[in-house]
Amino acid sequence: AQTVTQSQPEMSVQEAETVTLSCTYDTSESDYYLFWYKQPPSRQMILVIRQEAYKQQNATENRFSVNFQKAAKSFSLKISDSQLGDAAMYFCAYRGPSGGGADGLTFGKGTHLIIQP
């Protein structure tokens, strides 16, 4: 079974600084998808960024970027110029390679990100 590990239960960063959240995963598959989701106090899950395993280029979405190391099975999220609105729980998630949308997500335990003004 696939597992996703987030080793940082909580991280704190000063506003406008950069923070990196760690995620490792275990899979025997070669083709899969990785995600970072944000869950603010409202508890609505918000997609931050997504990476297809077959793509070597790291995904980037504005201030959010990932460092995808396939061989090391590592998928870290870097948030640049942190803003107060970035404060939330961040979950790393994995999806396997089956066709269509048949697979649900396997989530890590989450990292609580605190932004210090």
Next chain:
Amino acid sequence: GAVVSQHPSRVICKSGTSVKIECRSLDFQATTMFWYRQFPKQSLMLMATSNEGSKATYEQGVEKDKFLINHASLTLSTLTVTSAHPEDSSFYICSAALLGGAKGFYYGYTFGSGTRLTVV
């Protein structure tokens, strides 16, 4: 964008009663929906996968008879917690797979806003 509407957002029920949670896809057809459970300050755990017109597939350890899932149409999936007990109190979230193109390739997920169930 693709939106999943989940209701109710909060529900309190008495022990022994049943509660139904609905998830509707508002502007797309959801062939596949997923149901997750989230305990306080914990991760989301996949409970089951529902496909329109067929029986749901439950994850190991999830009681099929307690958590009844129905996906009778392409826009509605329901989760019924039967004979609820205090240990069923949790946050339940639905999610729909987003598929597109002629071959129906997966390109993402969208989540409902969740339901906080409290059993007293």
